[in-house]
């Protein structure tokens with residue numbers, strides 16, 4: 304063969320190799336319809352897209368501190384007169400109807416989003432309807448940052464403290480640890496201040512209390528300094544995760560943010576992991592820029608192209624590994640990193656939905672837990688899209704605590720068709736995963752699908768009976784209700 308022909312063949316091979324992944328990602332783009340399931344008037348739904356429910360009224364609360372108290376007191380009176388129940392909604396990213404009660408009054412808290420910063424004492428006073436993304440932008444202008452929050456910024460403060468979320472901030476218990484105090488409107492329309500000293504019983508119950516004890520209004524949160532952070536990552540075998548975590552993260556005072564990932568492509572399923580971490584550097588953090596929308600869309604498409612595709616899953620792992628290499632040692636601001644929106648993983652297929660599950664496992668049981676979940680996940684026909692790992696320190700503040708010692712949180716994201724068959728399969732899978740967590744002294748997270756029976760829930764949350772007794776103590780007419788309460792009480 305002539306030299307020229309060899310060159311042409313080589314170029315053709317390179318073109319084919321490059322075009323396969325590009326075509327795979329474009330196929331995902333072309334197959335998306337962008338026709339979101341509309342919610343009919345008078346109905347509501349949550350992030351699961353599986354809880355379409357008719358409600359009596361949806362009330363958008365006022366923005367104004369002076370008006371909100373009066374309006375909510377009138378709503379409580381009306382609800383009692385009409386014998387209606389009240390559910391409370393933030394951004395509705397919980398997935399089991401935690402914000403919904405059939406034919407009830409739904410309070411949309413999002414307009415109530417004022418913010419004031421006490422810069423000297425690092426305290427942010429914020430309306431419970433504010434989203435983290437708004438708080439981050441506000442704090443950024445003042446050189447401050449949220450102390451503890453989830454991995455996305457699309458959630459409300461009230462919803463986040465009511466599930467007591469956790470994040471990827473190093474050495475951090477859940478969000479409750481950063482709450483100094485809050486005001487609560489109780490079932491009688493009175494405003495109570497709750498803190499570790501004032502109404503301490505209610506403080507413990509409301510944080511992680513799923514909107515069952517009243518309406519949270521104003522929250523005082525501890526904030527921290529915004530920092531410039533340098534990205535690093537380490538690729539390793541999952542059975543060495545705990546020991547490397549100690550070496551790379553626990554013993555390294557510079558680490559500020561950290562998360563782990565497990566490989567979920569069938570080839571080498573759960574046989575590779577990465578630890579991704581961000582070290583503080585001695586530079587001034589740059590102000591957050593508007594995200595580059597084109598890059599965000601490419602990232603989203605790479606993620607979506609892994610749905611129901613082994614090739615896509617491998618491609619995503621390799622591409623992200625390549626991107627890690629490229630961005631290794633790049634500098635980010637803490638606020639920039641915390642400000643990811645859930646649209647980064649948005650599912651535009653109206654026939655399927657993405658569902659989360661989370662399990663919290665003590666360090667000593669980490670490796671056995673991994674061994675136990677592997678066959679369960681491999682046997683399941685449901686499409687696993689992601690597993691991230693986060694360390695969560697012991698929670699000393701809430702009654703319904705899930706982190707009763709230092710734990711590792713395993714966050715699973717699945718894609719499920721909106722069919723009865725896959726709903727049943729998900730129920731079976733969830734129960735198996737909960738059993739694996741129980742066997743390994745772990746707990747499961749409560750804001751997701753309600754696939755666990757009352758008895759099994761009490762194995763993990765032995766404090767549940769007492770929690771629901773307290774609910775009746777503070778709300779004897781059970782005015783505040785939702786599907787979570789109906790299911791587990």
Ligand SMILES: Cc1cc2nc3c(=O)[nH]c(=O)nc-3n(C[C@H](O)[C@H](O)[C@H](O)COP(=O)(O)OP(=O)(O)OC[C@H]3O[C@@H](n4cnc5c(N)ncnc54)[C@H](O)[C@@H]3O)c2cc1C
Nearest residue numbers: 393394395396397453454459461462465468469513514519
């Ligand atoms: C894509 C995705 C990623 C996620 N990642 C994480 C994560 O990294 N870490 C984590 O811990 N969780 C995570 N979650 C779960 C998330 O933290 C919870 O669903 C949280 O509740 C979302 O906040 P929200 O504003 O949507 O709350 P909602 O779903 O609106 O409400 C949650 C609960 O809070 C109650 N509530 C809301 N506002 C008030 C109020 N003002 N007063 C009293 N009660 C109120 C509601 O009644 C409900 O019971 C994730 C969820 C999704 C969908």
